[in-house]
Amino acid sequence: EAEVAQSPRYKITEKSQAVAFWCDPISGHATLYWYRQILGQGPELLVQFQDESVVDDSQLPKDRFSAERLKGVDSTLKIQPAELGDSAMYLCASSLGLGQGDTEAFFGQGTRLTVV
Amino acid sequence: GDSVTQMEGPVTLSEEAFLTINCTYTATGYPSLFWYVQYPGEGLQLLLKATKADDKGSNKGFEATYRKETTSFHLEKGSVQVSDSAVYFCAQTNYGGATNKLIFGTGTLLAVQP
Numbered sequence: 001e002a003e004v005a006q007s008p009r010y011k012i013t014e015k016s017q018a019v020a021f022w023c024d025p026i027s028g029h030a031t032l033y034w035y036r037q038i039l040g041q042g043p044e045l046l047v048q049f050q051d052e053s054v055v056d057d058s059q060l061p062k063d064r065f066s067a068e069r070l071k072g073v074d075s076t077l078k079i080q081p082a083e084l085g086d087s088a089m090y091l092c093a094s095s096l097g098l099g100q101g102d103t104e105a106f107f108g109q110g111t112r113l114t115v116v
Numbered sequence: 117g118d119s120v121t122q123m124e125g126p127v128t129l130s131e132e133a134f135l136t137i138n139c140t141y142t143a144t145g146y147p148s149l150f151w152y153v154q155y156p157g158e159g160l161q162l163l164l165k166a167t168k169a170d171d172k173g174s175n176k177g178f179e180a181t182y183r184k185e186t187t188s189f190h191l192e193k194g195s196v197q198v199s200d201s202a203v204y205f206c207a208q209t210n211y212g213g214a215t216n217k218l219i220f221g222t223g224t225l226l227a228v229q230p
Contacts, residue, residue, distance in 0.1 A: 091159055
């Protein structure tokens with residue numbers, strides 16, 4: 001069964017260091033999402049790609065976060081410098097497209113980030 | 117803005133008990149509604165969905181009905197099992213336009229005791 005792959009599963013980094021997460025969506029899925037889930041809360045969208053283009057990054061803290069999906073397939077989310085408040089689960093999801101019939105989002109297992 | 121409100125947990129039940137987790141939403145349009153489940157240390161899995169008013173989503177014994185008049189999408193199961201212990205998230209999305217992001221509630225932890 002096709003899955004969204006994320007790595008690493010766990011990451012511990014020191015404050016002010018750089019950290020990067022990788023996501024490989026389900027093959028053929030044009031839409032890719034990065035969500036952040038703070039402990040005890042629901043996920044919140046950071047950035048959404050349609051193919052290689054960003055369609056929503058309104059909640060992405062652009063002074064320290066960046067995301068790219070250069071060839072419209074896999075994606076990288078970077079934080080530089082990391083802050084204590086960035087400790088969270090980072091979830092990647094993908095879906096076929098934007099139409100109603102094909103927007104079911106499939107989630108990866110997430111990357112648990114701890115900033116110390 | 118659009119939002120989702122869920123009942124706070126944890127919800128603790130004995131095996132074979134009846135489950136209800138309340139969910140209400142506010143939306144500017146006519147959203148599709150979802151329930152996702154998250155097992156410890158895992159990502160989210162879609163449990164069920166409904167795309168229009170009066171639709172009933174169902175899966176694995178869980179059901180939820182899209183109630184436009186009360187803006188609700190309560191999750192129910194007639195007889196819970198220990199294996200149902202997880203965090204349940206209600207979510208909505210509005211299709212159309214350039215984005216169809218999911219808006220989640222805060223989640224409800226369900227603990228089922230044998």
